[in-house]
Amino acid sequence: MKIAIIGATGNVGTRLTDEALRRGHTVTTLARQASSLPDRAGVTARNVDVADGAALAAALTGHDAVISTVRFLQAKAPQIVDAVKAARVERLLVVGGAGSLFVAPGVQLVDTPTFPAQYKDEAAAGRDFLNALRGETALAWTFLSPSALFLPGERTGNFRLGGEELLADAAGKSSISMEDYAIAMLDEIEAPAHVRRRFTVGY
Numbered sequence: 001m002k003i004a005i006i007g008a009t010g011n012v013g014t015r016l017t018d019e020a021l022r023r024g025h026t027v028t029t030l031a032r033q034a035s036s037l038p039d040r041a042g043v044t045a046r047n048v049d050v051a052d053g054a055a056l057a058a059a060l061t062g063h064d065a066v067i068s069t070v071r072f073l074q075a076k077a078p079q080i081v082d083a084v085k086a087a088r089v090e091r092l093l094v095v096g097g098a099g100s101l102f103v104a105p106g107v108q109l110v111d112t113p114t115f116p117a118q119y120k121d122e123a124a125a126g127r128d129f130l131n132a133l134r135g136e137t138a139l140a141w142t143f144l145s146p147s148a149l150f151l152p153g154e155r156t157g158n159f160r161l162g163g164e165e166l167l168a169d170a171a172g173k174s175s176i177s178m179e180d181y182a183i184a185m186l187d188e189i190e191a192p193a194h195v196r197r198r199f200t201v202g203y
Contacts, residue, residue: 003189004028004060004089006050006080007069009037011152012095012178016067017043019182023190030059050075053083060087065189069095072125077132084139091192093185096145098174099123100130101166101200109148109166130198140195144185146176147202153177159184159201167202176202 003020007013008029014037020027027043034045046059050070056079060066066089068080084092099110100123109115110123133141147167159180160167168174184201188194 001025001064001189002028002062004030004063004066005069006030006048006056006066007071007095008034008045010069012181013069015152015178015182016069016095016185019179019186023186025186028059028063030056050079050083053079053086056083057086060084060089063087063089065089065091065093067093067095067185067189071122072097072129073122076125077129077136081133081136081139081141090140091189092139092141093188094129094133094141094143095181095185096130096143096198097123097126098145098148098150098166098200100127100198101145102164103166133196137196140192142188142192142194142196143198144181144188144194145198145200146181147174147200149173149175150178150181151175153179155179155183157183159203162200162202164198165200167200169203174202 003025005013009031017027021042029045030048032049034047048055048059066084103109130143
């Protein structure tokens with residue numbers, strides 16, 4: 001498949017690129033400085049600013065799927081959705097956040113007293129992005145939320161999938177490596193199971 005990754009220079013974007021290439025897909029890396037990435041077989045780099053909707057749509061044209069890893073404070077849902085639609089790509093997958101996952105009936109993680117203040121604005125913007133997607137019926141979108149602790153780590157292939165609720169292990173720790181997150185995202189691209197839905201991944 002031909003996969004475009006918006007925000008490909010970030011930690012998550014680079015791991016998604018690695019996983020896609022591992023599976024034999026071709027990748028277009030999109031970012032303001034995508035050309036700063038090392039040259040790799042199967043990868044085409046395109047310098048694009050998400051604020052330029054026409055340029056973004058042109059760069060996305062011809063792909064089978066688009067993955068957006070852009071921070072939610074940098075791009076609201078319409079910027080990404082409109083560009084994907086203009087490019088006539090049917091599938092949009094979004095790297096979500098854990099903040100909008102539920103930790104109790106009617107209570108999302110971002111609204112708990114212990115949620116870190118420095119991440120609150122980004123988490124709230126992520127919730128807004130997800131809510132905007134929920135009203136989108138033209139695209140086959142998917143929003144994949146990581147667990148609370150989301151850092152570079154190991155590619156194990158051993159994880160659990162969930163729905164709207166935060167996953168945690170027996171000790172109460174909620175975590176997923178970026179490498180295993182990438183596996184879950186590419187699995188979804190290859191075998192769609194959460195179209196027009198949010199899901200989560202964790203240990």
